[in-house]
Amino acid sequence: MSGHSNWPEWIYVGVIIAIMFWVGAEAWEAERLVEHVPEDAETIKVTGQQWFWTFEHEDGTKEIGELHVEVGKAYKFEIMSTDVIHSFNIHDYVVLLDAVPGRVNTVWFAPTDVGQHDIQCREYCGLIHYNMRGTLYVEEQST
């Protein structure tokens, strides 16, 4: 086998390793950015149960099936469940996190435009799962 060289293989392996490092680093960076909650974010407790969503604001205000927030503010959701696993989803804002009994999962977002958006359970949770919906109302800032 004279004239045979392994260099192309080694270059191939090197390129693959470099691409995998790059992919991992980019994904890590994106995850870091979306997981770091701004300091002034308002906490909203989100509770999933068969088959509706309950929201509790920092001032104690409670809402069922609908959530009112203000545009341009950051909100941190503390998501929990009282029965089975649900998944809290605001599709238009790419918010998606499981509600697991015995756990508090957190995710944050800052609405950018005034409007209405669907809230939906994304984890099959029983008979009425399909109708475990809510509405997010993004309103003008009050102050």
Next chain:
Amino acid sequence: MKGMVGLFLVLAVMVVVPALESAFAAGDEPGEYLDRRVIIWNLFFRMMTVAFVVGAVVAGTIIWQCWRFRESHPKAKPTAYEGTDW
């Protein structure tokens, strides 16, 4: 060939190091306001670009190998284990 290796090494370092730096710089500092839709979809589109480019290169390489190393290629040479009866 050594030049090629050096070139690829430099290119790899140029791409990987900045990405790693920004990731390792992460601490527990509070986050800044951002649109998660932009971050997430940007990541998705960049990853898809990489995936399709790599897929095209791999598929192209396989097609070229099949074409170049077919028995009927004008420059085909028998390998040692194929014998000398060509």
